[in-house]
Amino acid sequence: MKPLPLPVRLAAGLAVTAVEQARRLPAQLAGLPVTVVSEALQLSMRVQQRVTELAIKGDDALSVLRPTEPEPEWATFDEDVEPGEAPDDESDPWADEEQALASESPSALPDYDGLTLPQLRAKLRSLSVEDLEQLLDHERTHAARPEFTGMLTRRIANLRSES
Numbered sequence: 001m002k003p004l005p006l007p008v009r010l011a012a013g014l015a016v017t018a019v020e021q022a023r024r025l026p027a028q029l030a031g032l033p034v035t036v037v038s039e040a041l042q043l044s045m046r047v048q049q050r051v052t053e054l055a056i057k058g059d060d061a062l063s064v065l066r067p068t069e070p071e072p073e074w075a076t077f078d079e080d081v082e083p084g085e086a087p088d089d090e091s092d093p094w095a096d097e098e099q100a101l102a103s104e105s106p107s108a109l110p111d112y113d114g115l116t117l118p119q120l121r122a123k124l125r126s127l128s129v130e131d132l133e134q135l136l137d138h139e140r141t142h143a144a145r146p147e148f149t150g151m152l153t154r155r156i157a158n159l160r161s162e163s
Contacts, residue, residue, distance in 0.1 A: 106134050
């Protein structure tokens with residue numbers, strides 16, 4: 001028996017493949033949206049990479065024609081500053097912050113912000129109601145720690161009830 005011509009065999013193979021794919025289609029429909037989105041994202045990434053590659057090649061080619069811009073005199077970089085030397089026209093931000101925090105400390109207890117709860121508890125008996133109120137206001141506007149505000153509020157209430 002003589003084999004059938006190649007185009008007929010190809011057409012039959014395509015028909016069988018189409019029938020097989022049609023039978024698998026219901027199972028593939030659930031994952032189809034994910035597959036389509038995934039392939040679209042991959043294509044988008046490939047296009048972005050290609051555009052970036054072309055832009056880099058273009059920059060390299062055009063850099064020969066355009067001179068590089070000199071570094072401005074006013075620009076300073078970390079590697080330009082000697083160790084231990086502060087840049088011109090700027091103060092140390094950490095020192096500014098420490099100074100601001102120190103100026104905001106309550107006068108009743110200047111070291112208040114550095115105290116732990118037990119340390120504060122030990123100092124409460126020596127403070128007046130006015131001092132305690134100042135500390136409570138400071139705590140509410142700064143750290144607002146519930147255990148500190150609660151202890152200060154209770155101490156103020158106890159002193160007022162004793163008077």
